[in-house]
Amino acid sequence: MKVKFLTVLTIAIALFISACGKSDADLTKAVNDKLAADKVTGVTVAVKDGVATLTGEVADQAVKAKAETSAKAVEGIKSVTNSLTLKPLPAATPSAPDPALTGKINESLKKAGCTTATVTVTNGKVTVSGEVPAAKYAECVQAVMQSGITGIDNQLKKGK
Amino acid sequence: MSAQEKYQSLLELANQNGTTYELTEGDNGTLVITGTAPSAEAKQALWDEYDRLDPDYKSGDLILNITTGDAAGGGANTYTVESGDSLSKIGGKYGIAWKAIWDANRDILHDPDKIYPGQELKIPI
Numbered sequence: 144m145k146v147k148f149l150t151v152l153t154i155a156i157a158l159f160i161s162a163c164g165k166s167d168a169d170l171t172k173a174v175n176d177k178l179a180a181d182k183v184t185g186v187t188v189a190v191k192d193g194v195a196t197l198t199g200e201v202a203d204q205a206v207k208a209k210a211e212t213s214a215k216a217v218e219g220i221k222s223v224t225n226s227l228t229l230k231p232l233p234a235a236t237p238s239a240p241d242p243a244l245t246g247k248i249n250e251s252l253k254k255a256g257c258t259t260a261t262v263t264v265t266n267g268k269v270t271v272s273g274e275v276p277a278a279k280y281a282e283c284v285q286a287v288m289q290s291g292i293t294g295i296d297n298q299l300k301k302g303k
Numbered sequence: 304m305s306a307q308e309k310y311q312s313l314l315e316l317a318n319q320n321g322t323t324y325e326l327t328e329g330d331n332g333t334l335v336i337t338g339t340a341p342s343a344e345a346k347q348a349l350w351d352e353y354d355r356l357d358p359d360y361k362s363g364d365l366i367l368n369i370t371t372g373d374a375a376g377g378g379a380n381t382y383t384v385e386s387g388d389s390l391s392k393i394g395g396k397y398g399i400a401w402k403a404i405w406d407a408n409r410d411i412l413h414d415p416d417k418i419y420p421g422q423e424l425k426i427p428i
Contacts, residue, residue, distance in 0.1 A: 203326055204307035205314035229307060235327035235335040242398025243428040249396065250382050268330045281350065284360050288368055294330025295363050
């Protein structure tokens with residue numbers, strides 16, 4: 144009697160454990176749900192033996208990393224192969240032709256109190272040089288970058 | 304490593320702190336982030352992260368162009384008149400005609416020969 148009971152119990156436990164292991168189809172759905180909940184779009188999920196492979200094209204690197212983190216967070220996913228690609232970026236366009244951009248940057252620098260910085264602009268790319276007080280340095284770089292430029296050669300020096 | 308990989312944590316920070324942004328590609332693969340931060344603190348946090356990833360912003364692989372939503376007035380497209388300025392002289396600084404500035408500022412100017420130090424002129428560029 145006792146032996147029979149143990150056998151039944153063993154079988155019951157064995158059945159219980161096997162029922163707990165999620166199938167790849169269940170995991171695929173779980174990952175898709177998690178991605179949707181985390182507002183990650185454009186990702187195709189394939190799960191094989193608990194390994195999730197992510198493919199598709201996403202907006203940027205932050206989304207790519209987030210998709211991987213989300214997939215890893217799903218219970219039962221052993222590892223994630225991140226094969227997502229990034230959407231090619233459109234070309235940046237300067238906010239104004241070079242002479243106007245030069246004037247704009249100079250005015251921004253003047254307002255930021257960076258009159259000792261000098262700029263030259265070629266096809267939207269800016270070379271900034273000269274020396275500004277160290278305490279002003281970050282503000283001066285910001286003034287240049289916020290003028291709608293498409294490239295920078297930062298030669299600006301920190302002075303006293 | 305691509306610029307996006309290098310600045311991944313900066314992009315993540317922007318997503319977390321409510322900064323909306325667009326990415327474009329500038330000169331030689333330069334990553335250009337153009338966006339609007341919800342506050343001056345949020346914007347500063349992004350610049351701090353930029354400085355951490357690229358000390359003194361020297362690499363030239365990222366243009367961070369973040370404005371705060373409340374940046375009304377004093378924008379880059381205005382010019383503050385200085386002593387000795389004329390419309391044609393100001394136009395020369397931007398490579399545009401004096402008349403373009405005159406037309407853009409008819410609401411505050413009454414005579415193209417009369418401008419005063421301290422006046423904020425809109426620059427139509």
